[in-house]
Structures are given as C-alpha cells and as structure tokens.
Amino acid sequence: MKLIHVAALICGALALRSSCGAQDAAASFQAQVLPLLKANCTECHGAAKQKAKINLDGSRTLEKLTADRTLWYQVLDQLEAGTMPPEDAEKHPTPVERQAIIQWIRGDFTDLMADNQHKKEGRARLRRLSRNEYANTFEDLFGFRPNVDNLPTDMRVEGYDRISAAVPLSADGSLGYLTNADELLNKWVLRPQPKPPAPPAGAPAPAPTGEASRTVHAEARPSEQSKGHILELPDGTMVSFNTDNTSGPVKYPGSKVPGIHKVRVSVYGYQTDKPLPFGIYAGNTWAYPQSLELVRVLEAPPGKAAVVETELYLNAGVGMRLIPFGLGVPVPKNNQASACRAPGLAVQWLEDVEPEQPLLADHWLTADFPKAVSDEIRATYGNIKIKNSKSTNRAAFLGILQATLKRVGPRLFRRELTPDEVNLSMTEAGRQLDAGTSLGPVFNAMIVDLLTSPDFFCVIEQPGPLNDFALASRLSYFLWNSRPDEKLFELARAGKLKDPKVLQAETERMLKDPKSSRFTDDFASQWLGLYAINDTSPDGNLYPGYGDLLKYSSVLETKAYFRAMVDENLGAKFVVESPWVLANHELSVHYGLPEVAGQPLQKVKLPDGSPFGGLWSQSAVMKVTANGTNTSPVKRGVWVAKRLLGNNIPPPPPNIKPLEPDTRGAKTLREQLALHSSGGSCTSCHARFDPFGFALESFDVRGDFRKFYREANAEVLALPQHERAGKQTWKDGLPVDCSGKTPDGKAFANLFELRQQLSANPEPLARGLVHHLLTYATGTPAGPLDEKAVDEIVKKSAADGYGARALINALIQSEVFRYK
C-alpha cells in the first residue's frame, strides 16, 4: 500500500529531522533539492520557460519557501502520482532522487510550515456553528429545536458542513438568529402561566418529566386528495393500499408542542397474513411545499388491530402520515379501493401524547426572578414599566438582570464574560428602563443580544493551546454536536479539563451519554456521504423493487455499524471486513441471509465466503457512491482512496473530457476507462485509486452482489405497460471484472482478495479514519501538515488493533486536537 510507504518515509524524515531542525529547511533545500530540480525540472519550469507559471529554479529563503506553500504540495502531488516529469520528458529523476524531493517536502518543509502554523494562526479557522450544531445547542439549552431555514446556508467542504469555508458568516442569515431569539422569548418565556418550581441554580433544568399535558386523539379519516383510493370499512377503519407518499392516506394534522411525543396507533395489516411494515412520515402534511420525512418504521400485525407505540421528536406544527411499505400503487387515483384484493394498511386511530410545554427555557432563563416579580411580569404580558411596578424597583430589577446575565451569559458564550461585557449589557438595560421601556422587553433584549452575538453562534478560538473553555467546546461539538454540559463547563472553570486523565474520563463519559449518537450518526453521514442517499433513484427497470424501506434501513444500518465500531472498539479492519452484519427483515433479504423478523436491527452472522461485511460494501454506501443507473470504478475508487484511506487525490488536469458511461453494452466502463486513461500521466494517477473501484464493481447501485452488469431488456420494454407484468425488464449483460493491482503492486483477482489484503494490514484504514475524525473534530480538513499528528495517533492505538474508540481517545489526547 502506498500509505505504508509514506509512513516509512516519514519515519525516515523523522530521523532526518533530529539532525536538522525546521530552521534548516532553506539550507536542506539548497543542498539536497535544488540540484535535483535543476537537473530534472527547470527546463520547463525554470526562470526562462515557466510552464503553468511554475518556476522551480533558484535558491529560496525561509520566507519565500513559506509563501510558496501551495506550490510545494503541488510538486508533492505530482511526484507521488508519478505524473511529473511527463512520460515524454527527456530527463527523469531516479527513484532515489524522486524520494529525496518527496522526503524534503514531507520532512523539513512540512516541519517549517507546521511550526509557523502553530505559532501564528493555528490550524483551525473561526467558524459559524452549522445549522445542525446550532439547533442541537439551542435544543439543549431551551428544550426545543429552532427553525434553521432562515439561517445562513451550510455548504460542504470535503463533505463536511462544519468547516469554516462551508459555513461562511452572512449578515442576511444573522437576522435568522434574531427571529429565533424573538420567537423563543415571546412565545415561551415569562408568559402568563404559573411558573413551575425553580431548577437547581446555574444549570439548565433537566428535561421536563412527568405526565404529558395533552393527548390528542385523531380518528383515521381520508384526506381530500386520497378520496377514492382509501377504503372505508363499516367500523370507520381506513385502509390504504398505496405506497405513495405524495397523495398519502391517513394523516394527523400537527402537534402543538415541540418535544418528544408518544405516538400510539391502532393498526393492522388488511388482507394479509404477514406483518406489514409502515412508516411514520413527519412534516408539513397540509400545504405546499409538502415535505415529508420518514422518521420511524413500525409494523402492523396481520388481521387483528393492535396498538403500536413509539416515541418521536416532533416540532410544533409538524404533522404525521402513516404510509405502508412495499405495496406499489395498486389503487391509482380515482379508482375504487373496494375492489382491491391486495394487502393494505388498516388504521383505526392515532393518539399523540404531547410533551409538557417546553418550560425548560422558561425555568432556566427566569431562575433569578423572585416570585413576585415573575408573577407581575407574567400577569401583565411584560407590559409594565419600572415606575409602575409593585414588586421591584430600578436597582432591584437591574440586580435581577445582572444575576441572570452572569449565570446565563457564560453558558451561552461557553466561556466567562468579561467585566466589560457585563457592564455594557447593564448600561444598556439601565438606559432602556430610563427610557420607559417595559420590563418584559428589557429582559428580552438582554437575552436576544446574547443569542445574536457571534460568541454564541460561532466557534471562536485563539492561536496556541486551547484554553479550558475552548477545549470543552471542541470536545462537546465533537462528541455531542452541541454545547458543553454543566459538568464539562465546571471542569473548565476549575481549570481541570486539560489534565489528560480528566480528558479521558470525560471522553468516556460523553461517549456513554445518549447525546453521543449525534456524533456517531452525523459523522457516519458526513464521512461516508449518507446525506446524499436521496439524490438518486435506482433505475426502476434495471433494479425493480428498490424502495424506501430498504433505503431507510440501509442508512440506519451504516450508522448503527459505526456506532458499534465505537462502542465495541472494533478495529479499523471492520471498515472492510466483518463476520456479521446488522440487519432487519429488509436487509436480511437484501444480504440473502435467513430472514430476520421485524424492523429493529440485529447482529446476524454471515456465511463463510460472503461478499458482505464491513462498511464499504453496505447498501447505503454503495448507493451514495453510484448514480441511479450505473457504477463507476473511478468514482468508487477515488471514494475508497479519499474517504477510507484518507489519501489526497489531486483533481484531474483541466480539459479532460469526462468519461461518458456507455450502457449500451458494447464495452464495460472499465474497458472504456482503459482507453480513456491509457498512457502517460493518466495511467499512473488512475492506478492510485481505480483498482479499489474495480473490486467494488462487485456491487450494483443498491449494493446487491453481482457477477454481470444489467442492461435493459428491450423486448420486454417494447411491450405496452400492462403486458409487462411478471416479465423481467432487465437482463444480464457483460461480466464484471473485479481484478486489479493495488497501488503498491499486489495483484488481486476479486473483491475477496483485495479485502483480505486490506484487513491483513489495517494501518492505512486506521489512518484514513483518523484523517476524517480529525477533520470532523477540529472543523478543519486534515492536510499534509497533519501527517505527523495522524501517524502518532494511529501508532498509539496499534495495540488495540486500531480500535475506533482507541483512535478517538488518542485523537482527543493529541496536541493537534488540543491546539487551535
């Protein structure tokens, strides 16, 4: 493998480094590198002829070297890819000379750059919280998820939404923070209702417990759109036969209170003797844009009604629809459902046990108000001026505000407030009181001001080692995707968090907390690209039967699998190999295993010789690395190289005609590829990733194992729709060739052999995982300057077989994590 190669080099470079420090980068350049460049490169990239505007000639000062950072990593890319000098060049460096240049860039030069970075800027850049991080933070503070549609848009850099460049600040979007803060205060805080008992000082109150406040019972009834294709039984039960979420059947209009809802439905499978899976889709069920998201899959028992119960987070105004899976559309619009003899989902009623109103925000924000003051403000809807108040006066009210500010402010800014900040807020509040502003608005303005400050919605770090508060935030946004809790905050306050033992204990505590599923789900989604699961639809003729249920289950599977890697400290080799899979009924069918009953995922042992097992061949992963019709060994190959091995693959040179997949069956993409990249620099670079893609050609666009490519069955497709029933709309085409040669020259005949090679030496997989964890954890893409840090983290967990949990722990202990 190439990576081992690199690792060996770095060890070499380390030895080199001890004898000559970063200061000597200019000297070592002059002595070891420049002569080689002069001999091999400067004819085209010299002072006279500057091809691609690159001049490699001349001695360089440290400053000049530093300024040319990008240039030297470009040179590194080209050398490692073997793309420069071009094949037809007159002179080529010997392998030893080539390595000497590579070694200098990875060694002295990288040391110099890393040193500079440490001293001046740090790796990380100031960044806004992603929408997801902001919503989690808000939820953990106030008890419900805010609207994020009005916030600045999140983009993706390297697939991650938490990189500074992916979350640029935008003044337009900042007004969204204002809207959300206003909504919070106007709707939920200091409203005219009895205030519940005060929570413990300082901390946000625990989530509301106890019995729910309201149960909404909704009898099943058809919607306007669904009349005619829903069957109404004599007892009022509604039966829907269609798996169709645009005109969907039974629905529930909308919850009033955001939070965890207990949802009960009385349902059964109609005209069937098997359990019928159905989905709860949540979203806007009434108006345009009708956006429904599958949030839970349940099963209706056959024949006899039963109450099925689940818990769901629903925002205010969010409705639900119940839609059966896998039934097709046997009752198109305007047809009579009564004639349908196919299975259907019978729904009697739906009950939504709403949570308590989200008093968490109210509890927490008003904890410093004496009861009399709180009562008076509530009773007057906040519209009382200080001169008319019977419960407080100017000085006392400012005292309440100051106590609130000192308690709440640090938790919103995730650090202590400066005396200036406190003074500024208090001066402003005093000014407003004197101007005759009512008490409610004065209080609201102070909180709104905090919630619309960059200190709240950005991650702000100072160069050098992170202080305790910044470290607490980095840790909590990594493992919880949210703010530090009280324990972390107190440790930071006490200056204890930097202690490696404390840090480790906290890491473990946080990973055991249910909030850590935000990390495992979100990281798996961004690392492997699961967020794109809906971007393509497998061609209905080539891959009939691929449906929402498999899609949904497959995403759960991959997230749960990563969770298992963390929980069970499974080694990096589990990325490509595992003796078991996590499967529910749908997935067990997909993997060709004995059928598992029901929806929850369970560990199922794979038979010997199964092509499945490991992250890389899971259905969701295979789907997001393909388009709906065909797979590309290039795309999947690059995906393995970048996402699983953490290699840097430079983009193709400009003006390359994209490879156009040809599914007419004359040539496989692989054969086209051979023509496309034959010769010269294309071949040497493609050799770094295509082979991985060749092996993964064993899986089609939904992750089914295959030996032949599928092509459309023209004869059947020529028939009118109604004559196609029961006939196969696809046929086997060309055979799949999944042999190849890894970048370090080991041949493999098929997927199994490549898998064997990768799992026998899992270090490169561990490096890949660390590369991506580091990117995610620090909100900064891991780059060439981080190679050494990645190496150390990987090495530390070697004894654990590079277990995922060990890697996470080693990462958190590392300097690269603890510095900006």
Add this chain to the structure above:
Amino acid sequence: MTLPTTPTIRPVSRRNFIKTSAVLFALPWFESIARADEKAPPRRMVCVCTAFGLYGPSFFPTKAGRDYDASEYLQVLGDLRDQFTVFSGISHPEIGGDHASEACFLTSAKRPTGSNFRNSVSMDYLAAKHVGNATRFPLLSLGTDDAFPLTHTISGAGVQGLNRPSDIFARMFLAGNAKDVDNEMARLKRGQSIMDRMSDRLTALKNKLGSNDQQQLADYTEAVRDMEKQLHANEEWVTRPKPVVAEQAPKDSADKSDFIGRARLMFNLIKLALQTDSTRVATLFIRGMDLKPPIPGVTQDHHGLSHHGRNPAKIEELRLVERTEMSAYRDFLVSLREIKEGASTLLDQTQVLIGSNLGDASGHGTSNLPILLAGGGFKHGQHIAGDPKNNTPLCKLYVSMLQKFGLETDTFGSGSGTINGLA
C-alpha cells in the same frame, strides 16, 4: 443585500388595498416613474441555471457565426433568434466536483469539492449591490426547490433561494394592514440595533484573533454594516405602497415533480417584478431532483435521465424533458419582449443568462457548458464558438454582462476582459 426579510404578511382584501395605495404604482415602471425624455429605463439582469445540463448534441449548433444552423433545442426558441446569442466551448476553468459545481455557476470559485474550497461572490450579487436600494428588492433569488443556492455574498455565503410563489407574490404586491406595517417597522428597527451591537462585538473580538480570522471578521463586519443600511432603506420601502398588478396571487404547485411548471410560475413572477421595477436582478435555479416530471412520454426522473449512459431510450426521454424546458425559456423571453418600455422592450433592457453548471451531465462534466444570453441590448443572433478542448472562461461573458449592467470592472472571478465577438 438581497430580499428585505419581510415577514409573511397577511393578504388583505383587494378593495382595502386599493383604498390605501396610489394608482400611480399600478403602472409599469416606464410609464409610471419616468417621462420618456427624462431618463432611460433601467438595466436588468436575470440568471437562470438548470441543474442537469442540456443534452449537447441537441443544444449546440455545429456552425459558428451568424448563419449558424439552429439546433433542435434552439429551434424551440423560434423567432427569438435575433434576440439571443448561443455560446459553445465555454466554461469555468478547474471546477469539477459533480453537482457541487452548482454553487460555482455564478461565482466561478474553483474545485468545490477540494479541501481548500471557499466560495466567492456571485455575479448576480454584485449586480444587485450596484442597484443598491433603488428597488424594493435588490435581488430576487429563486429556486424550484430547496436546493443549494446559486447566489453568494461577498464572503461566499449562500443566499437561500425563495421557492414559494405565493409568498414571493405577497412580498412584492400584497399590502399589509397598518399593524403589519408597524410590526415590520419595529422589526427593522430591532434588526438595525442588533446589527449595530453586532458590529461593536465584532470590533471587540477582532483583536483577540489570528490574522486569517480577523480578515474573515472584517468582511463580516462590513456585511453587517451593509445590512444595517439595507434595513434602514427598507424602512422607507415599508411605508411606500406596493405596486398593483392585474394578476392574482399564484397558487403554489404541490407537485414537486413538476419542476418546469414551477419554473414557469417563477418566470412569471420575475417578469412582474421587473415590469414593476420591484427588482432589477433576479436569479432562478431550476432543479427537478428525483421525481418523474409530468410530461407525456417521460417515464423516469430528470436526474436519472441526465445520466443516460448513451442509452438511446433515455436520451429520447431526456430530450422530451429538455424541449419542454426550452419552451418555458421561450415563453419567458417572449413575455419580456411583449412588454414595451418606451421605444424598446423589457427584453431589450434585460440580460437573460440561461445555462447550466454541467456540460455533459451524463459524466458530470463541467466543461463545454450550454450557455445562452438573451436580450439586454447586445447585438445578438449569432453562435460564438469557443474551443471545445480549451474552453473560453465563462467569466469573460460575466464581465461583459456586468459592464453592460453599468459596473466599471474588467475582471470577475476567473475571468479578465470581456468576451470576444459580443457587442
């Protein structure tokens, strides 16, 4: 910049509305505001991007120059031939990145999937900044769904496109009652004071940071100041009556798959917005992701069809979809041409860029983009052919467009200088 974020205003009855609004504003820009001899009608710009390319062999003419042969798609545009120029061999250099290139269509920022990617300002945003507060909406950025935005601010932040026609219509043409106006005023004032406070905080913060972070904050501070001014200007707009149009508020299309129908609704809103001088810059992102559009003869989704893999049956359907799309473009351009502004037409005053971030979408190619430019007072009627192997930077066209729009600039994004052959 961008839309003053008017809250959703409750529609009022038409009778009430007419009572409170000046009839003056019922007329299109030209007749209402300016006398013919007083000043020229304003320049407008519309940028349209369709997400999955346009099938090359059906889009590009083979012959360059004025006597090019209209391709299958260009034939759909019919007698508009002299009102547009078609381009080939043109693209942004070093983009790549598959569908992520959407974000770069109007910005030209390189390598959207690279680790050093940071987006830059989009052309429409600069044009809108140039217009400033002369119109109620500096910019209308619209989309047929909630895709990633085309419009990007100076700091490279995406501006989410609006996608509910009824809401956009209400913002432009439906007056709120007195209480709505008061609330909106109060909100603008609050916005201003928040922005003001934010500037203070940013200044305080700046000194603690490294220089990269300082730069980012400096850009943001500037944007915050701009926003403050914008909110201030909006106060004036809130008190001014909105224009009256004869048309009823559009009904939102509930059918997600009908992205061309949705685009038609948006085109009509853009026409109304330009006609009433509610805005001078509009952008529309057309994307029909994963659902089969309701077009007779089409059995698959547009995205799937765009990955045709040279399968003739798929290409056949793809062409059906795209011819339907082309007819929506035609109808939009014709609707602009039918509106007279003094001696010219609204189309003459409006540059309309229509194109895609993908060239050969089947392989996610980002070179050889399908691009056409209509209206705006250019001398049209030709095919400007670039080298398919060594493309002309698309930003040269953008520089030409920005100059025509009145900006004094020789560069934009990855382009410097104007495009040859377009006058």
